[in-house]
Amino acid sequence: MDTVNSAADTAPDDSSSLDALVGELRRGEETWGAMSLSARRDLLAALSEAVREHAGEWVDAACAIKRLDPGSPLVGEEWISGPYALLGGIGALSATLAALASGRSPVDGFRLSRAPGDRVAVRVLPHGPFDRLLLHGFRAEVWSEPGVTAGRLKETAGLGQRTPEKTGGVGLVLGAGNILSIAPLDTLYELFAHNRVVLLKLNPVTDPLLPVLTKVFARFVELGLVRIVTGGVDLGAAAVAHPGIGHVHITGSVRSHDTIVFGPGEEGRERQARGEALLDKPITSELGGVSPTIVVPGKWSKRDLAYQAEHLVTQKLHNNGYNCIASQVLVLSEDWPQKDDFLGALRAAFAAAPPRPAYYPGSDDRCRAAVRDHPGTAERVAGGSRVLLEVPADGDVAFTEEYFAPVLAVTSLPGRGREFLDRAAAFADERLSGTLGANVVAHPRTIRALGADFTHFVAALRYGTVAVNAWTGVGYLTARATWGAFPGHTLRDVQSGIGTVHNGLLLDGTERTVVHGPFRPFPRSVLTGLFALSPRPPWFVTHRTAATTGRRLTAFAGRPSWTGLPGIFASALRG
Template sequence: MSVVQATSEQKYHTSLDEIDRALEELEAAKSRFQQTSLNEWMNLVESCIPTVVDSAREWVDAACQAKGIAPGSTIRAEEITAGPAAALRYLRLLHDSLKDIAKQGRPQLPGPIRQEPGGRLFVRLAPVKRRHDALLFTGTTSDAYMAAGVTAESVAVQEMPPHLSGQGGSPRISLVLGAGNVSSIAMTDTLTKIFQDGCLVLLKMNPVNEYLGPIFAKGLAPLVDAGFLRIIYGGAEAGQHAIAHKSTDEVHITGSNFSHDAIVWGPPGPEQDRRKRENDPVLDKPITSELGNVTPWIVVPGDYTEKQLQFQAENLAASVMNNVSFNCLATKVIVTWRDWPDRQRFLDKLQAIFDSTPPRQAYYPGAADRFREFAGKEPTGVPEGTLPWTLIRDINPDESPMYVERESFVCVTTETALEADSPQDFLKVAADFTENRLWGTLCAAVMVPQSFRKSGENKKLFDEFLARLRYGAIGVNQWPGLVYGLMTPPWGGHPGSTLDDPQSGVGWVHNTFLLDGIEKTITEGPLTASPKPVWFPTHKNPEPISWKLVDFYAKPSTWNLVRLLGSAVKNGL
């Protein structure tokens, strides 16, 4: 069995005949997939770990070269932590869950299940003790906020997927349309579909990062050799052919809502509009998706120390600068209270980080045009091929609705100052604003001083505020990018989206505890932390720490943990 690969002369092209053969090979492997035992699934997960490790250096080097990241640059750490390190963490956590299923029938949760006064259930997802998360993500917790009606009893008896519970199930073939920005997305989407959703996968690489396809074929060689994975390349024609193929049972896409709508309803125009009105989709098979977001960073007004303001300004800067802002979770709108005394001082700190950080190569197609549209100016004063970090203060959403209705997918961040009678009233106004004005349901960040929540009434108001936010992931004093990297929380848009209004998408990936009935996750971190997180743009030497994280997930020994923590202290203070 083979993976469809291409030489450099072929420019990663897969012919339609080769796509047909790849799907035929997946069809032929369905019987083997159905007969795979839980122990064999565990062995497959475990066998992927060394092959991903062996591919890690080539993976990172290829991504850095494509994105214009120079050897020795501190930015290389991004490609490590959001590449092989993320994939290895997923594999380790999933292997833990499969071992739990084998021994106890279901994954063992890392913390308590509690019921809040409002009646909703909270299920702890992190820190994971056996992965030493309390040391790696100091002070960080993550909880699943469960849907109405979910009880502790129903969580305790949730059924496992048929292929993991000895029932075999009916294997399906899922076409995964890979993301072109963050390198681990296509891999972890593929792993989620195979191991958790019980699908064989045809992975179509995105043309932007198709150079990773041959590396992924080596990293996931155990799945390729088993016949459960095939990788293809190409543009719209290849994608359309694979989507329409009779062997493709379902589709998963990470991309834009425009791409989603073209798949589901056909090309833009009157016919697409008609199909939406009459609920007459072109696509006749299930689709799941992650489609981006106009991500807010909501600043709850209050008393912050100078150290807290500086740390959170760096945290916010990281959310904008990571991957040159070509992230669906990059902050696009900073939401403040107009009367907050520290408003301008906080924004000045953010601007100072922007001013002191060199611009980066804008590698994603169309970035310069999007910059001109959203910044309202030419990208002057920076080297050719780069774009300046841009903060636009005090926008009026009524006068400039594009900032709140469309994801720019470029390094332009705005701030809007809301009118409110008090900090308490600001919570209601901010919740109204995100619900009624901002496009997307993927994630949001909320910055809040501890002093605000000291009073019982304020704590109640803040909890009600979090309950109102319609996002799949909420980070409190934490960039939601960490939620993606933790892997135990599910990643995707808030439930309730529909095909004709998908917002940030339908369905979840990750969710290594295989938990059903989640409405959203709330991940909270401290207002300051030391050592400095490796994803901060102000970190002086994050690459050695990042490689030691890979070493730790490759071989999670006490020695590798000590080496990792020592490197974090040495390089991160």
């Protein structure tokens, strides 16, 4: 049996097999350390070509995992959050290596400006003419930590690729089970940000993707840089404990993280309380949380109410709510005259969104728990498959327990203007578990009227990604943006995790990503005086041509060209 192939597509069944895999990666580490930046770019080019070649197979596997009708527009989610996202990450890393190889900083050519609180903002979207056309009206900035200078950002950008010969050992990536580009992107980040070769263990939910990923990463596997395995909890525990593994990265739940670090059961919780970790190696993590969407009161038209209701429903029901940054708590103003009108539009959109199977394990149980936790007030819609809650702001289990299911809680705070902003920021920062992502919806006229108060409000939200009139998922898709929790968490209180990923510029000293999007889609945006040419985004759950648009976007991301744009625009506008 071929050793390389068996290492890539079978699960180790004993400790000797795991030893063999780690031994192969140790030898691969030597190969990695000897590779020039140019050779690493060649590897990325081969990876990009393989993703393009097998993208259709990837999406077919995703549909099987998620039990989606291959003819459904919802398949667009799998194109965009799968091969499209990975291709964007590959392209960003390749450009960073090209800059370093030519003696430049990866930040050269990017707009740098001041952000609140002695921070530096790096404009990462749009980048280049294609971004300006395809995502017109969207922009994103990576903010540094307070006190980090523009000079330091430029000097340190590139992370491990500044000294490629200094490798970081063998890293274990425990893959996510929901969004299928997460595990490949995490693997690339270990390789390029930290110079670690990677043992990737897939989440059992995504095991059917193994044949595709084996083909996609074929060159990395041949060189001993990556090994991909499947298996259950026992394999994961053995890999974590293996002395040849020097670092662990997990995308998953807080419970899984805490079990790895402190051990299971009551004994593990007691160790956690004492701060006595069992894990004897560093761990980074992305763990989700309870994400809010804060609606800033203003004067909206009926079409604004309907569109933003669809937007909020997308934030909740994309991938049926099985996203680490699925909006879980909607925060409204008690004093907003249009509050009831918006809730009416939201209920209608929540019920009318396309149906889909509850594929993620335990989803139905979590929906039933949400109903059980709110006797007499929980509202089941769409044949009982979704749950809408109205809860008081002074405390609720929905503020601390991530349901990871199609469950949306609505709460209200008093005030308007700056008073509401201050209360909403304090509520999100202090009452809600997790710091991965927060969404804000506000009319441009309201933002202008609030001025500096609105800017300070965004800065006050302690989240790794803050999206204004956009979903934080746009930050996930922006390859040069950072992705991860707000910095400062500890192993004992990990919240949404420790560390960042994606970060195609390989920036050091970052704090968050801030995304802005258009309040209205084209053509209504232009007709109402807001110059934004983006139509309804293809990641909206209501987008009628999302599958075609997603497929064309993926082909374009693999080989950008002016000739690819008309077909994308035509499909997107029909959506």
